[in-house]
Amino acid sequence: MAFKITDKCHGCDDCAQLCPVRAISGDMKEQHEIDPERCIECRACLHICEYESILDADGKAGKYIPREEWKKPVIDTALCNGCGLCVEDCPAYCLELIPGEDGFRHVSSLCLPDDCHSCGVCVRHCPVGAVKI
Secondary structure (H helix, E strand, O other): OOOEEOOOOOOOOHHHHHOOOOOEEOOOOOOOEEOOOOOOOOOHHHHHOOOOOEEOOOOOEOOOOOHHHOOOOEEOOOOOOOOOHHHHHOOOOOEEEEEOOOOOOEEEEEOOHHHOOOOOHHHHHOOOOOEEO
């Protein structure tokens, strides 16, 4: 089952504005909908919805979390091998590769923390477990 917006939706458009792949559409003050073909299940919409009107893939309603309380990824630079998968796959484009402390290798860094959706894509795609939320 894909993510779904219930009739509790007020059409505030917060979820549509936040969605990194533009999978959510609808008119203001009307119930929105999620295109299951576009949705990457990043969970950002679940956090932003104050009406808790979005169901995840398991059919559970998301819980509103104020944006300032969203957990951010932490990168263990000792484990990071600089492969860049987290940077490449981040739907919010808030990660980048920077020179490591040793000057020879690159490591991932959360360069735009305010843009981070706390979706966990970076954690799921890190092959060495260097990213945690």
